[in-house]
Amino acid sequence: MFKTVLIANRGEIACRVIRTLRSMGIRSVAVYSDADAGARHVRLADAAVRLGPAPAAQSYLDIDAVLAAARSTGAEAIHPGYGFLAENAAFAQACAEAGIVFIGPEAESIRVMGDKITAKNAVEARGVPTVPGIAKPGMDNDALTAAAPGIGYPLLIKPSAGGGGKGMHVVEAEDQLATSLDAARREAAASFGDDTLFLERYVTTPRHIEVQVLADAHGHVIHLGERECSLQRRHQKVIEEAPSPLLDEATRARIGEAACETARSVGYRGAGTVEFIVPADSPDEFFFMEMNTRLQVEHPVTEEITGVDLVEQQLRIAAGQVLELDQEDIVLDGHSIETRIYAEDPSAGFLPTGGLVEHVRHPEGEGVRVDTALEDGLSVSIDYDPMLAKVITWGRDREEARARMVAALENTAVVGFTTNVEFLRALLELPAVIAGDLDTGLIAREFDSIRFAEPGKREFREAALLMDAARGSSTDPWRRRDGWRLGAPAPRRFPLVAADGTTRMVLLSGTVDAPAVVAEGDAGVTADANTGPDVGRSGSLPAFVKRRGQDVTVTIGGVGRSFTAVVGPEGVQLTRLGALFDIRRVRADHSIQGEAESNPTLTSPMPGTVLLTPVADGDVVSEGDAVLVVEAMKMEHVIRATVAGTVALHAAVGDAVSRGQVLAVITPAGTEPDDEGAARNDNANDREGEGAA
Template sequence: MFTTVLIANRGEIACRVIRTLRSMGIRSVAVYSDADAGARHVRLADAAVRLGPAPASQSYLDIEAVLAAARATGAEAIHPGYGFLAENAAFAQACADAGIVFIGPEAESIRVMGDKITAKNAVKARGVPTVPGIAKPGLSNGELAAAAPGIGYPMLIKPSAGGGGKGMHVVQTEDQLAGSLEAARREAAASFGDDTLFIERYVTTPRHIEVQVLADAHGNVIHLGERECSLQRRHQKVIEEAPSPLLDEATRARIGEAACETARSVGYRGAGTVEFIVPADSPDEFFFMEMNTRLQVEHPVTEEVTGVDLVEQQLRVAAGQPLELDQEDIVLNGHSIETRIYAEDPAAGFLPTGGRVEHVRHPEGEGVRVDTALEDGLTVSIDYDPMIAKVITWGRDREEARARMVAALENTAVVGFTTNIEFLRALLQWPAVVAGDLDTGLIARAFDSIEFAVPGEREFREAALLMDAARGSSAAPWQRRDGWRLGAPAPRRFPLVAADGTRRTVLLTGTVDAPAVLPAPDDGRSGALPALVKRRGQDVTVTIGGVGRSFTAVVGPEGVQFTRLGALFDIRRVHADHSIQGEAESNPTLTSPMPGTVLVTPVADGDVVAEGDAVIVVEAMKMEHVIRSTVAGTVALHASVGDAVSRGQALAVITPEENASTDDEEGAA
């Protein structure tokens, strides 16, 4: 077994790998960019090496820098985690050439499975079912169109390289085909540097089911059951579970054997995942989609129902040891669900957020597991993927696992920026999800019916009470400005505004004792709520609990942020000169809806634009957002390509047409 292993990754997966390394007595080496210098995985590891600046291309994706770090620390092996270099054949080959063990499959297996056309043909030759279609390299748009009648509509155009839904187009009718092929080819070339396309039948109401496999270098291949990953938004998974509520035992055995055959088709070694598409109305059918030649984000649900540490198995296989598990040793026990916590705002179309974590509270309890790197004071950077933590629950059956997850999310708090916790909690209580009636389009259909929390009278009063306490408790009575006086205290007036623009004025009377006078929990019971108070500088973190649900607030004299059932409420005090930018839809000032980097400016300074024209494009966490003019007029850009911008930062100002024309007329006179 290895004595030292380097983890070529960051965040929660780096912490997860370190946990297993420590249990096996193996020395761990972390790597980090400048953005992660103070990150949790850096402190957990036995040693840490700086790779470079924050951009991944100059740090985590720099193959030579990673190999140099391994050589400098004496690491015999590198664990790639997932993302970054995990499925990079060139990196696997570079490790082999350097005499360092890559904890994963050989480079050739990654190459074959990394190209969807070669992967589809390889597994088809082994008798694994594939979606009907045409998959050959080098086909022109005309050749693809000529094959379309034999496939039938609707059909799906897919790039051979890459993933994440980029370049994928559903074509419903023949007249849509030519335009969709051209668009898909452009997008594939721009995203992956490879415009190769193929077409396959589009499966309506598809379910995304994947099978975990393990294979060693001695010819042994087993599977560890399946995971249901159908709950997705923008082709990205948000909730996964094991086993699937759809499959019966006979189908489970058949799909598991198909996954093993897929691994055998490329002489696979290590942990991998074979992804299948299953028609919801025909659950005994399944078709191969692709193979992920790495550990998956959702691997904990398989660990929870099998009791197998997949990272340990990866290490043992990479060290040349044969699998000690046979297929009959794998028994699925109970049910497990995983939710991915993202730094994003679902109510704003899942726009990335991020920023400083003022306070984090992770759930605890029976059957609850958290894989995370979050901690108080951490800055969540826009340079990387928006997933910041995972909550995993186990139950004796699916309903127990689901109920535990709902309760766990109710007691999860990330204060500082908006996350998707509230959305996940609501989704898990959606009737179709409760019933296990899933498909990859469910979130898109249900989204408009999910109501997101907005601040009400209770939230504004709580904010005022907490701000009142923060203003009054930090000074001696003669120095306080909260209305304190001998005798009855003077009323205190709090004009407040929430992040969504909602305004309320709260009038407080009585003594400054916020935790004791906060409203009782939603269950209607009375009594004071016990509070845990922690002071940091001018801000106070208050965790308030009791017989009902608890919540955590970070409060200062001028504002408060707190979470309830996953929803983040940001309420500030309004002064006489305070104005809320963006209240009117036709505001001529265009601001960034998320922290990010200016990717492109379709217009130049001084150009005239119409209402709805694209003015600037911001990119963050693998997502692009086009910011359009809300009025017609002349553009004044306040940001340039490559600029890092914050949420709410002014990017451009449009001088409306009527103002511009008046200036012209005056100048002419």
């Protein structure tokens, strides 16, 4: 077995691999970019090496730098995690040439399965069923357009390289094909460095089911059951579970054998995942989609129901050991569900967020597991994927696992910027999800029925969490920050700012079991403790604050930056995480479109980089025309004209932009350009930029 292993990755997967290395007594080496110098995976590892600046191309994707880090630390093997270099055949080959073990399959297996066209042809030759379509290398847009009618609509455009849903586009009609092909090529080239595309029939109401396989270098191949990954948005997985509620035992055995045969077709070695499409109305029929030649993000649900540590198996196989597990040893016990915590705002069209993590709270309890790199004070950059953490639950059956996940998400919070936690919990409460009636289009169909908290109420929750964080968790009384002293705890003061701008002080006192919030200096403001069953040693701070007859804005300061919230005349009550929400229905794009309607000033909805400007400065546009494309966290957002008129661009391709930054101003048709107004916009934007810096 190896003595030292380098992890060529970051974030939660790096922490996850380090955990297994530590349990096996193997020395771990982390690598990091300048953006991750203070990251948790860097501190957890036994050694750490800087790769370069924040951009992935200059750090985590720099093969020479990664190999140099391995040599300098004496690492005998490299674990690639997922993403970055995990499915890079050139990296696997470079490791072999450097005499360093790549913990994964051989370069040739990655090459074959990494190209979806060659993979499809390889498995078809072994009798594995595939989705009807056209998959030939080197087809340009004209050739694909000519082939489309023979496949029929709707169809699916897929990049030959890469994965994760990037570059995939569903085309409903012929008039959408040209623009979708252009976008797919651009995204594929940016994500994978290869813009080769192919077409497949789009299976209506498809279910995405994948099978985990393990294969050693001695010819042994087994599968560890399947995972259901049908809850997706834009082909990106959101919630995964194992086993699938769709398959019966006979189909499970057939699809498992098809996955093993896929692995045998390329002499596979290591842990891998074979992905299939299963029509929801024909669950005994399945089609091969692709093979991911790496560990999957959702691997924990398989670990939870089989008891097999997949990272440990990867290490043992890479070290040349014989796989000690036989197929009959794999028994599926119970049910497991995983949710992915993302830095994104579902109520605003899933726009990327990010920023400083003021405070994070992870759930605990029976049947709950968290894979994370999040911690207080972490800066979440737009340079990398927006996934922050994973919450995994196990139950004796699916409903127990689901209920535990809902409870776990109620006790999950990231304070400092918006995440998708609230959305995940609401998704798990949809009747179709409860019933296991899933398909990859469910989120798109049901999204309008998902309810979100008003922003003010969400921020009040964050304020309370920060007050809770101020208590600290140290058992050393001299290091605690909760007002501890001999006798009664000392009260802590926080400002209460009324709607008229006047400030009063709020005193927080009491004990963990019986906290109390009292107002000082104004009889019109009252606050009382609530000591319900969900309160107390769990750590959440209960508070009931109201002002009779008018709204009050509460600003809680003293820990990180302040948060504000409007508290209505009926008050806001926090008894447990998630219980305070005054729910209302909003569309995903309501806040953006409502503000943007007929507004000639186009601003960036998220921090990111200007990827494209389909129009030139001075061009005349119609309402709805694409004006700019902004990219952040591997996501493109098209900014369209809200009025017809003449465009004045205020940003260029390659510019880094902040959320709310003015990108273009449209002078409506029939009016004169307001040069002075544009100049004011520019100056205001400059001041905003200086403030952000």
